[in-house]
Amino acid sequence: MSCFQCGKALASALLSPEDTQRMDREMASILPMVMERAGMMVARLIRQHRRPCRVLVACGPGNNGGDGYVAARYLSEWGWPVSVASFQLPREGSLADQMARRWKGAMVPFVPEEAQQADLVIDAVFGAGMNRDLPEAVERFFAAAGQIVAIDVPSGLDGATGAVRGQVTPCWMSIALIRKRPGHLLSPGREICGEVVCADLAIPEAIMAEMDVRVWENGPSLWSIPVQAADDHKYKRGVVSICGGAEMHGAALFAFEAARHVGAGLVRLTVPSDAALLYRLASPAAIVDTQPLEQALKDERRHVWVCGPGLGMEEAEQTLPLLLKAGRQVVADAGALSWAAGKTEALKGVSVITPHMGEFSRLFGDLTGSRLDAARRAAAELDTVVILKGADTLIAAPDGRVAVNVHATPALAVAGAGDVLSGLVAAFLAAGMPAWEAAAAAVWVHGEAGQRAAEKKAGWIVPEDLFYELGRARQAASCPA
């Protein structure tokens, strides 16, 4: 049973605003208790992070505002100087209204001058219920504030997609209720959230288990990478084959070395015969085949292939269709993706594609909605796992699951890092992992190796620096007990 199935993944679930609202409906009878706890946890977390100071709580008309009134009450009871500024009062009789009525402290006008005078402003104006652009009065109010703590999400952030609807002033901290939202991790939202901490609202297990979560923060609880065993042999560990091109040898070699160093049992390069010597000289360890691809494909053990790094258009055309026709598992990147632009259906049958945003647009057209939705649609359309690379890499499965990866480092923004990733995906596929899990694990291990290498080299790394970090990165990726 994978970790994903065993339920540990629930800890890294990312709740969309729809999830939150559905959950609110399901626990309608205990919602007053949950809101009380939400406000108390917000106040507690603020107390853990700051000394007492002048606090202004900005409250909106919905439940986000309700949380704000509760937080104001707790901080005030603990002796903090607190006032509340209401952008709009809650509807009479609503839960937020009940919480507002229990606030007996100071009320001040919702104007920028008040925000400016506070040491800390709590943003409880809009949360999961934000459904249109941010009103100007709210923009101006927060622009005047010094330090802002957002309850749930900063007002103006679309928690589902990370889109920002207006001029949102960056927060110092965001307190996610129950679980983070995709918008806390996805750009540009990620850049305005500040530090994101989760408030545990002690939601009954049964309600959490009922949630049909489809988006997670990528991490070891989502997959299990096979561990070393006494009866391991190279074929059990997995065979990876890489198509090398005639000209750009480096890219295929990066994928080759990555697959080797992360633990593949056997890695082979299939290259044009007149380029073979260059590959052999570049890596004495390389097993370089020059036989025609049809010949190589007769070996059933060579089931997983990397196709694209270092390939020209013609080379991609001569290899990818053959690999697919032979029913091989293929990781398609770089040259294979360029070749498929304008005929995306040529990628049908590929196990995993690894486009960056430019390649993705050439394949699927300019982005219309969010990156998350686009990656998900692309995966469903091709019946392929899509790794949409970026600072917030998305790993989308055809069935709608998406892992959002922020376990990375800007140090990885260097040519060749993508080829390394392709090699890692192939190695995990060859080890027998299902495609989405292999892709998500590879992205995480890539990020882990990047962080380890960056620490040693003050952030300035070359792809080769990743190789000797991959063993430890793979170990670190073992599913927590």
Ligand SMILES: NC(=O)C1=CN([C@@H]2O[C@H](COP(=O)(O)OP(=O)(O)OC[C@H]3O[C@@H](n4cnc5c(N)ncnc54)[C@H](OP(=O)(O)O)[C@@H]3O)[C@@H](O)[C@H]2O)[C@H](O)CC1
């Ligand atoms: N399960 C949980 O995680 C819990 C979350 N809690 C908190 O509840 C909010 C979500 O509360 P909700 O009432 O659904 O929504 P909001 O408080 O964010 O706002 C809805 C009201 O705001 C109006 N609105 C929305 N966008 C705008 C806008 N751009 N300009 C003006 N007004 C706006 C909206 O107006 P309508 O006209 O659309 O009705 C609503 O009046 C969640 O974020 C958590 O903080 C629970 O407290 C605990 C459980």
Ligand SMILES: [K+]
């Ligand atoms: K908020």
